[in-house]
Amino acid sequence: MTPAIAHRIDELLEISPYGLSPADKESVLLPLLRDAVEDACLRNSKYRNYVRCWPVPPNEAKRLADLPYLPVALLKSDPPFTLVGAGEIKKILTSSSTTGQMPSRIALDSATARRMSKGVATIARDFLGSSRRPYLVVDVAPSGVQRAEMGARGAAVQGLMPFASETTYCLKVSDSGDLSLDCDRLLSFAKAHAGAPVLVYGFTYMLWQYLIRPLTAESVCLKMPNVHILHSGGWKRLEDQSVAKPDFNRALAAVFGCSPEHVVDFYGMVENVGVIYPDCAQGNKHAPAFADVIVRDPLTLEPVAPGRQGLVQVCSALPSSFPGHLLLTEDMAEIVSYDGCRCGRRGTSFRFAGRVPRSELRGCGNIQRKREATAYSALA
Numbered sequence: 001m002t003p004a005i006a007h008r009i010d011e012l013l014e015i016s017p018y019g020l021s022p023a024d025k026e027s028v029l030l031p032l033l034r035d036a037v038e039d040a041c042l043r044n045s046k047y048r049n050y051v052r053c054w055p056v057p058p059n060e061a062k063r064l065a066d067l068p069y070l071p072v073a074l075l076k077s078d079p080p081f082t083l084v085g086a087g088e089i090k091k092i093l094t095s096s097s098t099t100g101q102m103p104s105r106i107a108l109d110s111a112t113a114r115r116m117s118k119g120v121a122t123i124a125r126d127f128l129g130s131s132r133r134p135y136l137v138v139d140v141a142p143s144g145v146q147r148a149e150m151g152a153r154g155a156a157v158q159g160l161m162p163f164a165s166e167t168t169y170c171l172k173v174s175d176s177g178d179l180s181l182d183c184d185r186l187l188s189f190a191k192a193h194a195g196a197p198v199l200v201y202g203f204t205y206m207l208w209q210y211l212i213r214p215l216t217a218e219s220v221c222l223k224m225p226n227v228h229i230l231h232s233g234g235w236k237r238l239e240d241q242s243v244a245k246p247d248f249n250r251a252l253a254a255v256f257g258c259s260p261e262h263v264v265d266f267y268g269m270v271e272n273v274g275v276i277y278p279d280c281a282q283g284n285k286h287a288p289a290f291a292d293v294i295v296r297d298p299l300t301l302e303p304v305a306p307g308r309q310g311l312v313q314v315c316s317a318l319p320s321s322f323p324g325h326l327l328l329t330e331d332m333a334e335i336v337s338y339d340g341c342r343c344g345r346r347g348t349s350f351r352f353a354g355r356v357p358r359s360e361l362r363g364c365g366n367i368q369r370k371r372e373a374t375a376y377s378a379l380a
Contacts, residue, residue, distance in 0.1 A: 001320035017288035018345035043083040069326035080105040084321045092149040093270040109321035119274030120159035135164035138202030140171045190222040200229040205237040223257045267352045274318040280343035291316040309334045
C-alpha cells in the first residue's frame with residue numbers, strides 16, 4: 001500500500017467513529033477504497049484479473065455499492081489469499097467454522113495488525129469510555145507460547161486488552177480437554193472487584209454453557225452491578241437450544257447482578273479485521289467512519305430499503321495485507337435506517353439476522369453467477 005493511501009486511512013482512524021453523515025462518509029470512503037482496490041490490483045495478478053472483469057471499473061464507480069466485492073468464501077484458502085510476500089506476514093487469523101469446513105485464513109502484515117488493534121479500540125472506546133478496568137475473560141488462559149496463527153476467540157480477547165488494567169481467565173481445561181468453570185478464580189475476582197467498573201468478554205455460547213447455566217443452577221449472583229459485558233459469536237448454538245437474545249441478556253445480567261442494558265452483543269468476523277459492530281442502546285449496530293455495511297437484496301444484489309433484509313457486505317479501509325476491503329458475506333441483516341438512530345450515532349444502522357440458509361444461498365448464488373461468473377472465474 002502506498003504511503004499516501006496509508007496516511008488517509010490513519011486520518012480516518014483519528015476522527016469520531018460515528019460522527020459523519022452518510023454523504024460525508026461516502027465522499028471520503030469511496031475515493032479511498034477505489035484507490036485501495038487499484039493498489040491491490042498492482043500487488044496480486046489474480047485479484048487484478050477479477051477486478052478487470054467487474055461490470056463497473058473501480059475508477060468509474062459512483063457509489064460504494066458499485067465497487068468490486070469478493071465473496072468471503074474465497075478467503076477460505078491455504079495458503080491465504082494475500083497482497084504481500086511471505087516474509088511480510090506477521091500473523092494468520094483463522095475464523096471459527098463448522099466441523100468439516102475450511103476456515104478463513106487471514107494474513108496480517110505489521111501495518112494491518114496495527115490498524116486492526118486501533119480500529120477495535122476506537123469502536124470499543126465509543127461504547128465503553130477510555131478508562132482501564134479489571135478484565136474478566138470467560139475462556140481459558142493462553143498457553144504463553146507465541147503462535148503464528150490466532151483464532152477468532154483469541155483475536156476478540158486481544159482486541160479488548162487496551163481497556164484492561166489486569167486480566168483474569170475463569171475457565172479451565174482438564175487433562176482430557178474438557179472445559180469447565182474455575183469457580184474459585186471467578187468468585188475471588190468478584191469479591192475483589194465488587195462494585196467496581198469491570199469489563200467482561202466471552203463468546204456467546206461459552207457464556208451460556210460455562211457461566212450462565214452452572215451459576216443459575218446454583219442460584220449464584222456475583223453482585224457486580226457496574227460490570228460491562230461484551231460477547232460475540234455462537235448464536236447458532238443457542239438458537240438450537242431455543243435461547244432467545246432477551247432471555248440470554250436477562251440470565252447473564254442476573255448472574256452478575258447488573259442491568260440487562262450492560263450486556264452488549266457485537267457482530268464481527270476475522271475477515272473484517274479491526275471492525276466490530278456492538279449493539280447501541282436501541283439494539284442497532286453501526287459501521288464506523290473507516291468502514292461501512294451494505295445490505296443487498298439476495299435476488300437483485302442491489303442495496304435494500306430500510307426494513308428489508310438481505311446479504312451483508314462489509315467495506316473497510318483497514319487491510320493492506322489481503323483483499324478484504326469489500327467482502328460479500330454469508331450473513332443476513334435488516335437495515336433499520338440509513339441515518340438518524342436515536343442513540344445519536346450517524347450512518348447506517350442494522351440488525352444481524354443470522355446466517356444464510358443453504359437453500360437461499362444456492363439460489364442467490366445462481367443469480368450471482370449469471371451476473372459475475374466471468375469475474376469469479378478470473379480468480380481460478
